Amino acid sequence: MRSNVLGRTVTFAAVTATTLAASAVAVTLATTPAYAAGVGAITGHLTDASGNPAANAYVWTQQPDMSANASAYTAADGSYTLPNLPEGDYVVSFRAASGSFVQWSHQKATFMAADRIAVGAGATVVVDEQLLPTGTVQGRLLNRDGSPAQASVTVYLADIQSSVSYATVQADGTFSTELPAGSYKLDFRVRNAFDQWSGGQQSYDTATPIVVTAGQAVQVNETVLPTGSLGGRLTNTDGSPAGNVQVTANQPNVNGSWNSAYTDADGRYQFNDLLLGNYEVAFAGPNWVHQFAHGKIDPAQAERFAVTDGQLTTVDEVFLPTGTIRVIAHDATTGAPLSDFCAYTRSATTVGGCATGTELLINDVFVGSYPLDVYIYDNLHLTAIAGPAVVTAGQTVTVDVALRRGATITATITERAGGAAADGCVSVARLNDSFGYNPYGFCSDWSPGPVPGSVVVGPLEPGTYQLFVDPRSDALGMQWLGAAGGTGNREAALQFTLAAGDQVSAPKIRLDKAGTIQGKVTDAGTGAPLSYTCVWVAALSPGFGGGGDCPATAGTDGTYTISGVGPYSWPVEFARGNYQWRWSGNAINRRTATPVTVKVGKTATANIKLRTGGGTLKGIIRDASGQPVSASVVAYDVLSGEAVQFPGGITPEGQPPATYTIANIAPQQVKIFYRTEDGRSGWVGGADLAHATAYDVRNNRTLTVNIVIP
Incomplete structure (x- = not known):
């Protein structure tokens, strides 16, 4: 299936005659009726899991950018037609008359995994679909006193946080939803105040999976978790109340724990119905820069406040004073002043702008020390890291930046x-x-x-x-x-x-004219297909995220296609969460990969079996004074200088701030790179990749490397 990124058609999963036959669906071209030039149509029949016509089901098309184009309801015989579709690629979505869930062409559980249907000008494409066999999740959600709870339920796939269904808890506390056979996690949005997950958990990651069997009902009974309150008063530096200021309270790295309120005219705020735990409290100051209680700008240094059962936790705060940063710039070679440059603070929340002449004023900046990113769009000068600008109360600090020529x-x-x-x-x-x-x-x-x-x-x-x-x-x-x-x-x-x-x-x-690479990604232990594996012919950026920035992604059957590949021999990389990143031939880096030879107009095959396990890197991140620092941490292969796994640095749930963990690293030597939220970066143990310290990562071992940010 395909999606367009920046005008390029990038492929997410292969659709072959074999896969279509296996799922009892078909895509064919019909010759009639004819449509106006530049448009085509999709038509077909929808049947239920037993093969009977599925009447009154809702069918609609979406393009890869998720915009909707046409919709219809199936007739008594299950037939439907979606006319007047502009030429292009489409996903067809199906919702049964029961309305409990959506499936995508062909028998896919998510939009990203769906097969793309190519519609040509004047063509009618037949897309027949069969609804997946289903079971039922039903149960009751009660308050701690036994009364029915007020809540809604969102159902997510258990292996990836993608929602597939929705239900409302009824007045008697009961709920029910029909789902395709599979494994799911339930998110209860209680009193529109907080999220509670199946098994009485507070996050998707820790939620208990619910296994649905076709034709069966599974019972899920839950009791609402205990809650407490948090509130206080916000004042300005002069002691006056700070009214109409947004306040947020959240438990770091706990899904659904983000809460927002505004201070009243007296600067007071309060959150009720907070799940028990430790919360960070932030106040939106000038330029929407957030100040964390007490008096911190770096979120890694934010204090955490315990919310306890039935109690009010008080957090009062005073806004920091502010000053102004004045930025001017000149050419580092000639000394000539530069105009129309841009400058932004290197902070957790950036603030700045672009000059309309030779001077830029950044007003209302909290007191503190701020490095600056300064750049100009002239295809000549390099971005400079300037400063730091030390902001003091009520004063203007000037930073004169020398921009080098690139x-x-x-x-x-x-x-x-x-x-x-x-x-x-x-x-x-x-x-x-x-x-x-x-x-x-x-x-x-x-x-x-x-x-x-x-x-x-x-x-x-x-x-x-x-x-x-x-x-x-x-x-x-x-x-x-x-x-x-x-x-x-x-x-x-x-x-x-x-x-x-x-x-x-x-x-x-x-x-040169292009060829194609396709294949299948499976689990080395079980043989199960591995959907959402990112596959590419060059080393992947560690921050591609496995989503929209991934050029080619395996579908739910584990198959992928990379089109538009030059007719040469290529290494192919495979990256997936919770698995070791590998290259074609099961190599641990590009230089030892088995090349895949591509020919014009032909399809080359590269299958792989990915392993779990591997080694783990972990540690804490501090500055020279011992203060915690928020940073992203990446491990790079010593031989190739290419990332070996997703970045670490997002603090694991329930652990102290400013820690990192990178798991599932294939056994190899790595070097470690960090980048802080305020833009500082560097290699551990050296000035660059060549001089950084090499660390041996071994199977089933955890290596601790603490990082000190200078």
């Missing part, structure tokens, strides 16, 4: 066959530095060069670079730019060594 590469993209100009995006990989694929890169539509198809790449820091070219097309193939054309091997890619101020032109990029 280097640029101008590349022209063409089709090898015929030489026509082609659009595309270029990502850069810097030698001796970390690399992760950027799905956006420098693109010919927003960073154009002087001629059609050209793109300006930069400004770049001095160094040696390689170029990854993505034409955003299924017809033309991606490539690393090589010395004699495209290649799938980064080691063979052309290198550009740049000094400050260099403006160079790359050899003309000639795009």
Whole structure:
């Protein structure tokens, strides 16, 4: 199935004749009726799990951006037609007359896993569907005194937090919902005040899974958890009440614990019906910068306040005083003043703006020390980290920033066959530095060069670079730019060594016709398909998130397709949460991967069996004075400089702030990189990747590496 990101069709799961036959559905083309030029239609029949017509079911189409286009109800024989659809890719959604759940084409539980249906101009596509076999989840939610509770119920898949159904708790406390056979977690939104999860838990991660069997009813009875209250008074620096200020209270890393209120005219606020636990309290100050009780701007240093059963916890706060930051900038080489630059604080909540001349004033900034990001959109000057600006009460501090000149590469993209100009995006990989694929890169539509198809790449820091070219097309193939054309091997890619101020032109990029890579991802132990695995032909960025920034994702049957691949030999990476990241041939890094050879117009196969387990990195994050610091932590492979797992640094539930854990690392040597919420970054044990400390990660071992931020 396919979705468009920045104009490129990226593939999420393969739809083959085999998979369609296995699920008793079909997609065919009908010849009549004819539709107006530029539009087509989808028609078909919907049956229930037993094969009988499913009457009065709601059917609708959505495009990959989730916009709805057409809808209809099935007739008595289960038939439906969705006419006048503009040419493009669609997902067809089905909701039975009972209305309990939605399934997507074909027999998929989520929109992301759904098969995309291609509708051509003037064509009618037949999409027959059979409803999944279902069971029932039913039960009762009661208050602690035995009275019926007021709540709604949202049902999520147990293996990924994607909602699939919704129900309301009735006046007698009962609820019921019909669901396809599978495993689920229930979220009870109690009194519209807090979320309680199945098994009396406070988060999705800890919720008890509910297994639904076709044709059976499973009973789920719950009692509302105990609650308490939290409140206080907010005043300004001069002691006056701070009215109409947003206050939030939440338990860090506990889903659904975020609560919001506003202070009254006297500065008072109160939260009732809070689940028991430790809460951070934040107050939205000027520029919506949040101050955490007591007197902290960095959320990692926020105090936590215990809410206890039936009691009121008091948290009073005084706003910090404010001052002003004045920013001016000049060229580091000539000293000439610069105009129309932008500057933002490197803080948990950034504040700043862009100058309309040679000066920028950032007003109403809480007292404190603020590094600044300063940049200008001129394809010449590099972003600078300036300051810190030390803000004092009622005063203006001036920061004069010297912006260094970077280097640029101008590349022209063409089709090898015929030489026509082609659009595309270029990502850069810097030698001796970390690399992760950027799905956006420098693109010919927003960073154009002087001629059609050209793109300006930069400004770049001095160094040696390689170029990854993505034409955003299924017809033309991606490539690393090589010395004699495209290649799938980064080691063979052309290198550009740049000094400050260099403006160079790359050899003309000639795009070859494309081929395809497809395969299946399964669990090495059970053989079960692994949906939501991200698959790509270049190293993935550690922060791609496995969602919209993932170029190709395996569907619920574990299959994936990568289209638009250049006709070369490629390593293929597989990344999924709770599993070791691996490369084709089950390699632990790109350099040892088994290449997958792609030919024009052909499909190459790369299957893999992913393992759980591996090693774990963990530790605490502090500054030189011992204060906790919020930071994202990434482990990179020593040999390739590419990420080996999702970032750590989001504090695990119930653990102290400013800790990190990175689990499921394949056994290898790694180096550790951190980036704080205020933008500071660095390597552990060295100034760069080459000089950072290498750590051995071993199977079934936990390695503790504490990080001190200078």
